[in-house]
Amino acid sequence: MYRRSEPEEQGLRLETRYRRLRSGGGSLLDLVPTTDEEEATVLEERRTSSRAVDLPPSPPVLQPRPATVGEWLPRLQLLGEIGVDDVILWLRDGVRWIVIAVVLCVAAALAYALTASPxxxxxxxxxxxxxxxxxxxxxxxxxxxxxxxxxxxxxxxxxxxxxxxxxxxxxxxxxxxxxxxxxxxxxxxxxxxxxxxxxxxxxxxxxxxxxxxxxxxxxxxxxxxxxxxxxxxxxxxxxxxxxxxxxxxxxxxxxxxxxxxxxxxxxxxxNARLDELRRNVTAAEKKVEDFRRSSGLQSSNGELVSNQLSSELNTQVLAAQQGFIQAETRYKQMRLAIAQKQTASASVFESANMTSLRQQYNALQQQVGSMRLTYGDRHPRLVSARSEQTTLEAAMNEEARRILERAKADFDREQAALDALRNKARAEKSNVFTDNEAQVELRDLERDARAKAAIYETHLARAQQVAERQQIDxxxxxxxxxxxxxxxxxxPPRTVILLIAGGILGLFVGVAAALTLGAWKYVRGPRPAAG
Missing domain, CATH: 3.30.1890 (Bacterial polysaccharide co-polymerase-like)
Structure with a gap:
């Protein structure tokens, strides 16, 4: 028949007492074995030793078995059965550690309050x-x-x-x-x-x-x-x-x-850019002036002198043409009057001498008419008057030819002036065409110079503005x-608060230390035997 060994029975007895203690039906003293139990244990060991003589010897151990976690911590599996009584017991045993932790933390808090820099x-x-x-x-x-x-x-x-x-x-x-x-x-x-x-x-x-x-x-x-x-x-x-x-x-x-x-x-x-822009503007303006000088372009009031001169020459040509036409007309009228022997009555012959001769001729002609009626055609006075009338006609004719020659000279002068002005206008017109062609290139250079000058002026104003902006916050x-x-x-906080915090911290540390020490002793206790 199977019989439990002594360690197993002892373990069962301890486990039974522990469960009774957990259920509240016992106390911690029940875990201590009684005298009867000790004697029963001794008798059981003797019986076991006497039986062990008849048993065959066990085979020798070839190599040592390594220790397991259960051997080091035999009661590790019983951690889930820890109760309030165990915790109270551990705290009771660890009161000195709790007091030491509280005292140390309070002392540390007081020292920190006294030495910490505010x-x-x-x-x-x-x-x-x-x-x-x-x-x-x-x-x-x-x-x-x-x-x-x-x-x-x-x-x-x-x-x-x-x-x-x-x-x-x-x-x-x-x-x-x-x-x-x-x-x-x-x-x-x-x-x-x-x-x-x-x-x-x-x-x-x-x-x-x-x-x-x-x-x-x-x-x-x-x-x-x-x-x-x-x-x-x-x-x-x-x-x-x-x-x-x-x-x-x-x-x-x-x-x-x-x-x-x-x-x-x-x-x-x-400012660094301004120097380059200034050089560009100077070079562009110099190029404009050099081109104007090489092309002979002169301007006055924003207009080329050649255009102004051409316009003036055209005006002079028109005026000379009108004078030429007038002189030509007057000259032709004089020639026609002389050819028709109407010098005495033609109004084209105008001069002071001609006017005086006409007055004399008109007065003599009236006398001749009166004498013809009074004395007849053969009267000596009438003959003398007619001779004087012929002299006056010859004088008027002479005066008319002199006026004609003067008109011819005026006509020739007007024609020569007109031809000269026309030649000059034609020559100036070719200059205008040449200047206009050069003006196109000149405008391009001027535009380039104006654009560079505008950029330079903008950068210059902006540089001065930014320089002044440095002084404004x-x-x-x-x-x-x-x-x-x-x-x-x-x-740090006030000393009272630090002391309270130190005490609370020490209490927590002490309780944690006590519980940890109790749990360690618990799991390191003897391992219960199997029934």
Whole structure:
């Protein structure tokens, strides 16, 4: 018949007592074996040893079996059966660890409260408008109306607020490299004095102050607005306010200097371009004048002299032609009057002598008529009058021929003048055609010169405008809330709060340590035997 071995029975008894303890029907003392049980155990060992003599010997073990997790932690599988009584027992056993943890954490909190450097934080609200002030109509910098672009502009300026350039200005202005709050003494300072030069030491101090100041400054943008909140802390409340104001001033200066430097680069590039444009304009204008001189083009009041001269010659030709026609007509009328012997009555012969002769001839003709009626045709006085009349006719004819010769001379002169003017007009007309052809090329050169001059004048005006723009601060940054000295420190908290927090932390640490130690002892306990 099968009989349980002693370890198995002992394990079953322990397991039965443990279950009874879990169900609330027993106590922890039930787990301790009684005297009867010990005697029964001893008798059972003797019987087992006596039976073991008759059993055949076991085969030898060829190699040692490696230890398993169950041998190291025999009660690991019973972790799920841990109850409240076990936890209470573990906490009761670990009270000293809980007290030690609480005392240590409270002492550490008190030491930190007494030795920690205080922090006083101030806040500054700044409105960073992405659209700069519209100082001039066509500014160097253009504003983008899109909201995403405006937010990017604000974020960029927010990054400038905490940039190294701004912080470097603050360090130089406030001389923070000489401030003990930012430059902590180090035991290795004497070694630095031995191996580093003054310039290297200053650079190291500046870098250390830069790092310290970077950790003390923080800026963020409020949601759905262009307001930037800058937070600065220091070990002294007044110094925190001074740092905040200095950073704001350095930020505005950096923005203005950045805009001025950008405008300066634009002006420098424009000035460099102006020299070339000036040379181009000078060369174009010189080319125009050289071409005008080589082509013999002269202008007056915006019109070529050849055109004006040709126009005047045409006017003179017309006037000479009219004079020639008049002289020709008068000459022909005189010749016809002389041929028809009408010199005495023709009005074309006009002169003072002719007028006097006509008056005498008319008066003598009246006398001759009267005498003919009175004395008859043979009267001596009538004969004498007729002889005088013939003399007057001969004189008028002579005067008419003299007037005719003068008219002929006028006619010849008018004809010669007309021919000369016509020849000159024809010659000037050819010059006009030549000048007009040259004028086409001249206009092309003038257009090129005017275009280059316009570009040069535009760049010149723009360069002067940009140069003046360097002196104008158009950044639209306003401080709406200046930093105020804080009433209390922001870190560390008050000593009472630190002590309470240290006590709570110590309590948690102690409880965790007690529970961990109890669980470890539990899983390391003896392994129950199988029934």
């Amino acid at each position: 922090r006083y934080t101030v806040y500054t609200d700044i409105v960073v408008d992405p659209s700069n002030l519209n100082v001039v109509s066509d500014d160097v910098f253009t504003s983008n109306p899109q909201r995403d672009a405006q937010l990017l502009e604000v974020e960029s300026k927010l990054r400038v607020l905490t940039s190294r350039n701004v912080l470097a200005r603050v360090i130089d202005k406030l001389q923070l490299t000489k401030d003990a709050e930012f430059v902590r003494p180090s035991p290795l300072d004497f070694l630095k004095d031995l191996f580093l030069s003054d310039a290297d030491q200053d650079a190291d101090k500046h870098l250390a102050v830069m790092r310290a100041l970077t950790e003390r400054v923080e800026a963020r943008r409020e949601e759905r607005s262009f307001v930037v909140v800058m937070k600065v802390w220091s070990e002294e409340p007044e110094k925190a306010v001074v740092l905040s104001d200095a950073i704001v001033d350095a930020f505005e200066t950096e923005l203005f200097q950045s805009a001025a430097e950008s405008a300066g680069r634009v002006a420098q590039n424009l 158009a950044t639209n940054v306003r401080v709406i809330s200046r930093a105020m000295p804080p009433n209390s420190r922001t870190w």
